[in-house]
Amino acid sequence: MNRDFFDxxxxxxxxxxxxxxxxxxxxAGIIVETEAYDETDPACHAxxxxxxxxxxxxxxxxxxxxxxxxxxxxxxxxxxxPEGSAAAVLxxxxxxxxxIELMRARRGQEKIQQLCSGPGKLSEALGVDHSLNGADLxxxxxxxxxPDRSWSEAEITASPRxxxxxxxxxxxxxxxxxxxxxxxxxxxxxxxxxxxAA
DNA sequence: GCCAGGATCGTCT
DNA sequence: GACGATCCTGGCG
Numbered sequence: 001m002n003r004d005f006f007d008x009x010x011x012x013x014x015x016x017x018x019x020x021x022x023x024x025x026x027x028a029g030i031i032v033e034t035e036a037y038d039e040t041d042p043a044c045h046a047x048x049x050x051x052x053x054x055x056x057x058x059x060x061x062x063x064x065x066x067x068x069x070x071x072x073x074x075x076x077x078x079x080x081x082p083e084g085s086a087a088a089v090l091x092x093x094x095x096x097x098x099x100i101e102l103m104r105a106r107r108g109q110e111k112i113q114q115l116c117s118g119p120g121k122l123s124e125a126l127g128v129d130h131s132l133n134g135a136d137l138x139x140x141x142x143x144x145x146x147p148d149r150s151w152s153e154a155e156i157t158a159s160p161r162x163x164x165x166x167x168x169x170x171x172x173x174x175x176x177x178x179x180x181x182x183x184x185x186x187x188x189x190x191x192x193x194x195x196x197a198a
Numbered sequence: 199g200c201c202a203g204g205a206t207c208g209t210c211t
Numbered sequence: 212g213a214c215g216a217t218c219c220t221g222g223c224g
Contacts (some may be wrong), residue, residue, distance in 0.1 A: 035216070043216070053209060071206030073217050090216055120217045130208095164216055183217095 001144050006061035006137075010036045010080040010087035015174045017078070017089060018156055019147030024126040027103055029094030029116050030149060033175040033182045035161045037077075038087040042166040046086030056134045057086040064142070066123075066133040073120030076128050078137060092119045092162070092173070094126075095181040118183040151176050157190035 001020070006013055014036040021030050037044040045054040045067070056065045057079060065077040065088050077088040094116035096103055103115045103125040116122035123129070137144060155178055158171040162184060175182045177190065 037216075045216085048210085051210080067216090068206090068208060070215060070217050071208070075216060077216085092216085118217070161216070 001146055003060075003062040003138060006078060006080045007082055008080070010038050010089060011172065013078070013080040014089040014172070015156065015158075017091075018174055018176060019149055019151060021097065021145040021148060022091070022094065022126075023098065023141075023143040023145075024128065025099075025141040027096075027099030027126045028143075029096045029098075029122070029126075031091060031093075032095050032179045033091075033093035033173070035090040035092055035174070036087070036172040037090065038081070039085065041170070041172075043161070043164045043168070043170075044086070044088075050086075054086065057088055059083060059134070062137045064132050064135045064137060066128060066130055068130060069120065074123045074129050075119045076123050076126075076132075090119060091122065093117050093175070093179075093181055093183045094122050095179060096125070113180055117181055121183075151178070157186045159187050159190035 014034040017031050017034050021028055039046050041047060046057045050058055056063060060083045061080050063079045065079050066074050069075050076091045079088050081087040096112055096115050104110060107115055107125050109115060115125045155176055156174060157177045159173050160168055160171055161173045175186050177186045
């Protein structure tokens with residue numbers, strides 16, 4: 001994978017990140033759930049225009065956007081689309097593959113299914129904090145691999161995003177419908193992600 | 199199992 | 212001074 005992967009529609013990027021392995025330091029997992037946010041979207045931090053906080057979103061693709069949610073959790077996003085266009089993919093859940101003991105220690109949780117099944121959880125498990133805001137995804141401690149597992153397109157579903165109040169109806173959450181590692185079950189009404197990219 | 203409530207702080211009004 | 216792209220706990224059935 002190279003930077004061009006991120007230099008296109010955030011919806012394509014969000015869908016195709018499913019199945020990729022993300023490593024940060026000694027920990028890694030396979031991405032099983034993402035959400036897309038773009039500039040025209042009231043739920044996106046960049047909707048209000050450029051500020052000190054969201055500046056990274058307007059920058060070059062293939063960088064990390066990390067911010068603090070509810071004063072407690074650092075949430076990890078990947079910046080997509082060309083420089084000047086603000087868009088990002090929220091990484092919502094991973095299936096843990098490497099460094100599981102370290103994840104357990106950081107999370108204070110034994111159950112593997114509780115390690116990375118939510119955006120705040122996976123940041124804690126992988127040691128993500130605000131110091132990684134703006135970091136290049138193609139430099140350490142990050143490492144991104146092509147999918148080493150593929151699901152049929154029918155198993156990747158698009159459904160409404162979680163935990164937001166604005167533009168909540170947009171089906172911009174992508175997840176593996178068969179995975180036990182997603183943050184929440186996919187809704188029965190979810191449709192295949194095919195053709196859903198806006 | 200489900201739901202309500204609290205923790206906690208940077209960012210913007 | 213209000214508000215979150217969340218998570219965990221405790222109460223109740």
